[in-house]
Amino acid sequence: MMALLLFLSFLVLMFLGVPIAFSLGLSSLLYLIIVDVPLTIIPQRMFSGINSFVLLCIPGFILAGNLMNAGGITERIIKFANDVVGHIRGGLGLANIGSSMGFAGISGTALADTASIGAVMIPAMKKEGYDAPYAAAVTSSSSTIGPIIPPSLPLIIVGTLASVSIGDLFLAGAIPGLLLGIGLMMMAYAISVKRGYPKQARKPVKEITKSFFGAFWALLMTVIILYGILGGFFTPTEASIVAVIYALIIGLFVYKDLKFKQVPKIILDSMISTASILILVGFANLFGYILVSEQIPILVADTILGITENPILVILLVILLLLFVGTFMETIAALVILFPVLLPVAASVGMDPVHFGIVMVLALIIGLTTPPVGVCLFVASSIGKVSIWDTTKALVPFLFVSLVVLLLVAFIPEITLFLPSLFD
Amino acid sequence: MKPLKLLDRTLEVLTALCFIGIIVVVSMQVATRFLPFSAVWTEELTRYLFIFAVSFGAPLAMKRQEFISIDFILNAIPAKFRNYYKAFTQLLVIVMSGYIAYYGYYFMLLGQGQRSATMNIEMSWIHASIGISMLLIGVYAVISIYDLFVSRKRGDQA
Numbered sequence: 001m002m003a004l005l006l007f008l009s010f011l012v013l014m015f016l017g018v019p020i021a022f023s024l025g026l027s028s029l030l031y032l033i034i035v036d037v038p039l040t041i042i043p044q045r046m047f048s049g050i051n052s053f054v055l056l057c058i059p060g061f062i063l064a065g066n067l068m069n070a071g072g073i074t075e076r077i078i079k080f081a082n083d084v085v086g087h088i089r090g091g092l093g094l095a096n097i098g099s100s101m102g103f104a105g106i107s108g109t110a111l112a113d114t115a116s117i118g119a120v121m122i123p124a125m126k127k128e129g130y131d132a133p134y135a136a137a138v139t140s141s142s143s144t145i146g147p148i149i150p151p152s153l154p155l156i157i158v159g160t161l162a163s164v165s166i167g168d169l170f171l172a173g174a175i176p177g178l179l180l181g182i183g184l185m186m187m188a189y190a191i192s193v194k195r196g197y198p199k200q201a202r203k204p205v206k207e208i209t210k211s212f213f214g215a216f217w218a219l220l221m222t223v224i225i226l227y228g229i230l231g232g233f234f235t236p237t238e239a240s241i242v243a244v245i246y247a248l249i250i251g252l253f254v255y256k257d258l259k260f261k262q263v264p265k266i267i268l269d270s271m272i273s274t275a276s277i278l279i280l281v282g283f284a285n286l287f288g289y290i291l292v293s294e295q296i297p298i299l300v301a302d303t304i305l306g307i308t309e310n311p312i313l314v315i316l317l318v319i320l321l322l323l324f325v326g327t328f329m330e331t332i333a334a335l336v337i338l339f340p341v342l343l344p345v346a347a348s349v350g351m352d353p354v355h356f357g358i359v360m361v362l363a364l365i366i367g368l369t370t371p372p373v374g375v376c377l378f379v380a381s382s383i384g385k386v387s388i389w390d391t392t393k394a395l396v397p398f399l400f401v402s403l404v405v406l407l408l409v410a411f412i413p414e415i416t417l418f419l420p421s422l423f424d
Numbered sequence: 425m426k427p428l429k430l431l432d433r434t435l436e437v438l439t440a441l442c443f444i445g446i447i448v449v450v451s452m453q454v455a456t457r458f459l460p461f462s463a464v465w466t467e468e469l470t471r472y473l474f475i476f477a478v479s480f481g482a483p484l485a486m487k488r489q490e491f492i493s494i495d496f497i498l499n500a501i502p503a504k505f506r507n508y509y510k511a512f513t514q515l516l517v518i519v520m521s522g523y524i525a526y527y528g529y530y531f532m533l534l535g536q537g538q539r540s541a542t543m544n545i546e547m548s549w550i551h552a553s554i555g556i557s558m559l560l561i562g563v564y565a566v567i568s569i570y571d572l573f574v575s576r577k578r579g580d581q582a
Contacts, residue, residue, distance in 0.1 A: 019491035275481030
């Protein structure tokens with residue numbers, strides 16, 4: 001009963017427009033006052049949610065991404081992607097997806113991808129004669145590759161929640177990320193052929209080689225991070241700081257587009273973004289703690305397993321729930337609250353925590369591109385100056401691709417677990 | 425509004441310094457991997473710097489409206505009531521941050537007498553971070569309400 005009050009007050013506050021972090025805080029506060037628990041528990045749970053050496057890699061990865069971005073890496077990745085696939089029909093759309101895959105290795109969030117790549121690609125696509133809703137749809141759907149390909153903020157959160165290796169999770173995301181990218185490109189190509197979207201002249205190999213070296217240093221960062229963590233050279237936190245120093249050196253001395261004067265502001269901005277995420281994590285930690293004390297995880301597990309014990313149906317039910325939650329709920333808050341609730345269910349049908357972590361993140365981020373609350377959809381539509389409804393219609397085929405990839409990843413464990421198994 | 429500028433600036437400097445501190449200490453930690461000596465206190469120090477970086481940064485995130493919220497009800501409200509509605513949601517934030525800041529003080533007291541494992545710092549210093557942060561989040565919520573109505577009046581005159 002009391003748990004119902006917790007959920008309802010949270011949903012009401014969130015839809016009223018109170019920031020999601022504070023909606024979690026306020027509903028937890030209300031609950032704790034009613035059940036008469038000493039309120040010192042609130043700062044205590046927030047503190048223990050933030051006091052983690054692993055979460056410490058979040059500001060590092062955000063800063064490294066922002067430094068790379070200020071250092072002119074976005075344009076270089078886009079140029080490289082366009083030089084490689086631009087001559088194919090609908091090439092600019094394909095390059096948009098390819099850039100998202102490259103950019104995914106620098107940023108850890110989908111929204112960063114939508115904003116940086118969309119700002120360059122959507123106007124360029126419109127100018128070449130692509131429909132604006134199509135341009136916005138390609139941008140927002142391909143940006144969901146960002147949180148799957150390492151480094152990834154949601155996967156770092158999963159790592160802390162499930163006490164599994166961040167390195168394994170990062171590696172497990174690589175193949176699903178590639179699958180998603182290739183699938184979206186195939187769909188984009190099919191649509192382009194049907195609508196007769198333009199293609200560009202084929203670029204000479206010399207120029208492609210040149211633009212490859214432009215993007216090379218950025219792509220190398222992903223390799224260094226992965227190799228460093230998996231090879232046991234550094235912890236994820238250390239890897240994030242190594243990435244910061246690497247991005248500084250590349251931006252200041254190799255690309256020379258980053259000016260030293262800009263650095264203090266980028267450091268501050270990155271930490272402020274981190275703070276808003278960590279406060280959210282802190283409150284979600286409190287909210288999740290209340291759920292556990294109300295024995296909600298057991299209730300949810302019993303309910304789902306009471307409907308069916310068929311492993312395939314159980315996984316489908318969990319995915320449906322996650323897709324639904326993802327449409328309106330912020331990804332990180334949903335992860336912190338629901339991962340501990342659903343992991344026992346997934347484990348009961350034999351899913352590995354690493355495998356389930358990837359499935360959960362994939363299912364939740366698909367919601368970033370759908371109404372009613374999809375930040376990538378909103379940002380891409382506003383850059384393209386098209387209505388959210390028009391973008392949504394153009395999104396349907398891409399959404400279909402994402403769902404197919406999600407089901408493949410969910411039911412073929414090897415897609416996620418093959419690469420990590422090589423390192424055991 | 426001079427004292428507020430000073431508050432913004434102080435928080436910005438503290439946030440950036442804590443983060444720079446993290447970068448320096450973690451770099452040292454990586455470096456000691458290749459040196460003949462090692463430092464046991466780096467892990468603890470970075471965690472505490474991080475907690476303070478978050479605590480000083482969160483009020484600034486509040487000021488910049490970086491906390492994600494869902495705004496379709498707000499957009500559906502007629503423009504002239506929008507400021508009252510915003511003030512109402514900010515008021516809820518003020519109530520919450522007030523409560524948590526108050527109990528954050530007791531949380532700080534809980535840390536008295538406890539000392540951290542490797543650096544031997546009294547934990548009340550570290551525990552104070554949450555209370556300070558929530559107090560300042562509340563302060564920025566008050567400022568945002570003030571700004572809503574003061575800038576609106578300016579708009580009317582113009």
